[in-house]
Amino acid sequence: MIRSKSNKIGDVVIVAMCVLLIFICVVPLLNVLARSLSSTEALIRNEVLLWPKGWNVEAYQTVLDDRVFTTSLLWTAMLTVICTVVSMSLTILCAYPLIYDNLKGRKLINSVFVLTMYFSAGIIPNYLLYKALGLLDKPTVLILPNALSVFNMILLRSFFFGIPESLRESAEIDGAGPIRILLRIYLPLSTSVLATLALFYAVGRWNGFSDALMYMQRNKQYYPIQLLLYNILQNTTQIEVATQEGFFAPGLSETLKMASVMFATVPIILVYPWLQRYFIHGVTIGAIKG
Amino acid sequence: MREAKQLRLNRTSNYMKRYWTLYLMLLLPIAFIIIFRYIPMAYILNAFKVNNILRPPWELPWAGNNGFEWFIKAFRSRDFLFALRNTFMLNILDLVIGFPAPILLALLLNELSFKRFKRITQTVVYLPHFLSWIIISGLALRLFAPNDGFVNIILARMGRNTIPFLNDPAHWVGSYVTLGIWKEAGWNTIIYLAAITAISPELYEAAAVDGASRLRRIWHITLPGLRPTIIILLILSLGRILGSDFDRPFALGNKMVRSVYNVISIFVYEYGIKGMQFSLSSAVGLFQSAVGVVFLFSANALAKRYGERGVW
Numbered sequence: 240m241i242r243s244k245s246n247k248i249g250d251v252v253i254v255a256m257c258v259l260l261i262f263i264c265v266v267p268l269l270n271v272l273a274r275s276l277s278s279t280e281a282l283i284r285n286e287v288l289l290w291p292k293g294w295n296v297e298a299y300q301t302v303l304d305d306r307v308f309t310t311s312l313l314w315t316a317m318l319t320v321i322c323t324v325v326s327m328s329l330t331i332l333c334a335y336p337l338i339y340d341n342l343k344g345r346k347l348i349n350s351v352f353v354l355t356m357y358f359s360a361g362i363i364p365n366y367l368l369y370k371a372l373g374l375l376d377k378p379t380v381l382i383l384p385n386a387l388s389v390f391n392m393i394l395l396r397s398f399f400f401g402i403p404e405s406l407r408e409s410a411e412i413d414g415a416g417p418i419r420i421l422l423r424i425y426l427p428l429s430t431s432v433l434a435t436l437a438l439f440y441a442v443g444r445w446n447g448f449s450d451a452l453m454y455m456q457r458n459k460q461y462y463p464i465q466l467l468l469y470n471i472l473q474n475t476t477q478i479e480v481a482t483q484e485g486f487f488a489p490g491l492s493e494t495l496k497m498a499s500v501m502f503a504t505v506p507i508i509l510v511y512p513w514l515q516r517y518f519i520h521g522v523t524i525g526a527i528k529g
Numbered sequence: 530m531r532e533a534k535q536l537r538l539n540r541t542s543n544y545m546k547r548y549w550t551l552y553l554m555l556l557l558p559i560a561f562i563i564i565f566r567y568i569p570m571a572y573i574l575n576a577f578k579v580n581n582i583l584r585p586p587w588e589l590p591w592a593g594n595n596g597f598e599w600f601i602k603a604f605r606s607r608d609f610l611f612a613l614r615n616t617f618m619l620n621i622l623d624l625v626i627g628f629p630a631p632i633l634l635a636l637l638l639n640e641l642s643f644k645r646f647k648r649i650t651q652t653v654v655y656l657p658h659f660l661s662w663i664i665i666s667g668l669a670l671r672l673f674a675p676n677d678g679f680v681n682i683i684l685a686r687m688g689r690n691t692i693p694f695l696n697d698p699a700h701w702v703g704s705y706v707t708l709g710i711w712k713e714a715g716w717n718t719i720i721y722l723a724a725i726t727a728i729s730p731e732l733y734e735a736a737a738v739d740g741a742s743r744l745r746r747i748w749h750i751t752l753p754g755l756r757p758t759i760i761i762l763l764i765l766s767l768g769r770i771l772g773s774d775f776d777r778p779f780a781l782g783n784k785m786v787r788s789v790y791n792v793i794s795i796f797v798y799e800y801g802i803k804g805m806q807f808s809l810s811s812a813v814g815l816f817q818s819a820v821g822v823v824f825l826f827s828a829n830a831l832a833k834r835y836g837e838r839g840v841w
Contacts, residue, residue, distance in 0.1 A: 249743050253640050260634075261653045264715070267668035270679045274671065285677050333558035336551035343544075348555065355566040358822055361814030362775075362794070363801040364572035368565075371585065384565050387558055417550045446661030449775045453802050465663045469780065472667050500667040507659045512652050519651075519719055 268504070275299070275497035282493060298494035302502060308467065312502060315445060315464040322382055322444040323437050329387040330436060334395040335421050352389050362453065369454050376458045381450055385443075391436050398432040399425055434517040442507065468503050472496055576600070576812035582805050592808065599812035609813060612796040615789055619778070620770045622706045628766060630710045631717035632759065636747055638718060639725050654715030662712075662780035669695065669708055669781065701786040708781065720762070721755055728754035764832050768825030771817055793817050 269289045274282060278293025286292050302308055336342060337349060365384065366375075374380040402425060410420050426433070448465035455461060462470075574586035577596035581589050592598040603609045634654070641647040657665070672679045673694035681691040694704045732750045741749070775794040782790030791799075793813060801810030 246743065249640070250642060253637060254643070254646070256637055257641060257646070257650045260637075261650060263711070264653045264657060266679070267665075267672050267711075271668055271671050282677070285682050288679060288682065329558050329561060332554045336554050339548070339551060342548060342551055348559065351559070352562055355562060357825060358818055359566065360569035360573055361811065361818060362797050363575065363807050363811045363814055364569040365565075366802060367572040367575065367585070367807065368569045372564075383561075386565075387561050389562075392558075417548065417554075442659050446659075446663075448661070448663060449779070452779075453798065456802075465661050468667065469663045472663070472670065496667065497671065500664055504660060504664050508656070511656070511659050515652055515655070519723075 271497045271500055275494050275501055277494065279494070295494070298498040299501075301495060302498045308499065308502070310460070311462055311464050311467045314461065316506075318378075318381060318463065319441050319444045322386070323441045325382060326386050326388070326391075326440040327433070327437055330392050330395055331421075331426070331433075333387065333392045334399060335425060336417070337396055338399045339417075352392065356389050366454060374454070376455050378455075378458070378461045380454045381444075381447075381461070381463065384450065384454075385447075388440070388443075391439060395429070395432060395436060398429055402428055431517040431520050434514055435520070438511065438514050438518055442511075445507065464503050468499055471499050573811060573815050575808050576815045578808060580806060580808040582807060599808045600816065602809060603813050603816070608791065608800075609796060611788065612791050612793045612813075616771060616773045616792040618789075619702070619705060619792060620772070622702065623709055624766055624770070626706055627710050627714070628763065630714040632721055632755065634714055635718040635721035635725065635755075636751060638722060639751065640743065640747075651715075651718075654718070656715075657712045658716035660712065662776040665708060665712060666780040669704065673704060695781070695783065696785045698786050698789045701781075702789055705777070705781055705790075709777065717762075720758060724755050724758040725751060760832055764825075764828040767828035768821065770824055771820045773817070 266289070270287075273287050273289055273291045275298055276291035276295060277287045278295045281287050281292035333352070337345060339345065369375050369380055369384070374383065406424055407420055410424060415423070444463075446465060448463055448469060451461070451463050451466045572586060576599055577592055578586045578589040579592050580599075594601055638647060638650065638654075641650065660668075670678075673681070673692075675681060675691060675693055675696060678694075680694070684691055692700060694700050728750065732754075733746060736746050736750060771793070773792045773794040775798065778790045778792050778795055779798075782795070797810045797814050800806045800813075804810075
């Protein structure tokens with residue numbers, strides 16, 4: 240490539256714009272982090288922007304001492320693991336058979352799945368079904384109804400299609416059955432897309448709250464962390480200890496809210512950068528063909 | 530004749546011997562899709578029946594006006610008409626302002642020639658996608674708080690008036706759209722960046738030989754190369770023009786901006802789940818789904834007519 244002077248100026252402009260971009264992305268998080276670690280007085284004086292003033296980890300201590308909050312945090316973690324395992328199993332079980340083009344009824348089965356991506360019954364019909372099935376207000380309502388995402392299934396199927404059929408055929412000639420081929424050839428070759436889908440399912444569950452809000456209104460002990468966080472932010476639930484010990488300072492309840500936000504955010508920030516190299520690959524399979 | 534039958538039977542039994550495990554695998558997913566995606570469709574019948582919270586719709590008598598009473602009621606309800614207007618308004622703003630954002634961002638990232646810096650930038654701009662709307666509402670409440678929020682502190686230090694970002698309908702709409710871009714624009718660049726890598730490098734080399742400037746290369750090579758991707762994604766967004774996300778307006782909304790955050794999904798939640806008006810909210814949900822399908826198919830047909838590939 241020929242590098243001219245105007246090109247260099249262009250490079251500088253582009254780097255500057257990207258730095259600005261990074262700044263815009265992290266400012267809201269830094270601001271909340273800084274406020275969660277600052278003293279009440281500094282907050283009241285509006286001194287805290289991106290760096291904590293009057294270092295103070297009391298808010299984190301208080302949130303961690305709150306039984307309701309920590310229970311919800313652990314429950315959501317457990318729920319996330321269960322949901323990811325169930326969803327991944329269903330997705331693999333569904334995507335793999337559909338790549339056999341001599342499977343009878345494949346087209347029909349395929350369209351049964353794809354149709355649901357365009358038309359869905361909606362919130363109230365779902366609510367009535369869960370009621371009829373006795374799932375309402377049970378923790379299983381957070382696991383079963385969205386266990387399989389057709390979109391993710393199609394993503395995995397497209398990836399499976401990319402694995403050369405000759406591999407499968409030669410294994411079949413050697414006498415391997417479908418399950419063996421799946422376990423020995425297809426799954427080991429698809430680690431990147433499997434990691435991506437697991438991340439999607441896990442993040443979806445960790446971040447999800449509307450199902451709990453709608454279908455589990457009366458079972459507060461199984462509220463996922465996001466719904467609890469919403470209630471804390473809206474002042475409808477308070478961190479227990481704070482109310483017990485009679486803290487009424489607006490500054491403290493403020494830092495408590497910020498610390499709660501951080502607790503819900505940090506697991507994601509910790510997990511996702513490690514999976515980045517997988518998911519970029521994973522996301523683009525289904526999307527672009529040619 | 531008998532031999533042929535025998536042969537066919539043999540072939541079928543061979544086939545089943547070989548592939549029965551595949552059907553076994555499909556058993557659970559198919560059971561799932563039927564129970565949780567198709568059976569609920571039976572309950573759509575509610576939209577045409579009298580409202581009753583205890584009995585299933587097939588045991589109930591038809592609603593008045595040949596069963597369309599609830600649809601008529603919905604269109605006479607001020608709340609629903611507001612919800613319809615808000616859904617359209619927010620989605621159109623998302624489309625007009627939000628749709629080009631990832632394209633511009635992808636063009637910018639693509640011009641970044643330092644590999645490591647590019648990766649770091651990508652990691653950071655993808656991050657907001659992974660945050661829930663509740664977390665983002667927590668961040669936004671802080672960032673945009675009327676008196677002591679980050680942005681308003683800075684505005685005050687610059688001697689400007691503070692802005693009620695989340696507490697005044699017009700400003701709230703702006704914040705809603707901006708936060709949507711903040712969350713998804715980075716993530717949505719992935720598809721565009723992948724499409725850019727598919728553009729032949731020879732085109733760029735030829736352009737460099739001809740002395741084309743950076744902007745000309747973007748305009749004459751990169752953007753035309755992105756055209757099919759842009760069209761497909763545009764079709765998909767057009768199909769969702771009446772769709773409504775629940776998490777986003779629910780998390781960001783508050784009492785002061787009810788006139789704009791009340792979208793169809795919020796309406797269904799408030800009237801249906803909280804207010805137990807199953808028939809009315811089923812009717813509204815059905816209307817929304819049906820219009821969504823119509824929009825998606827029309828957008829696709831339109832794209833095909835203009836010589837693009839379309840989604841199907």
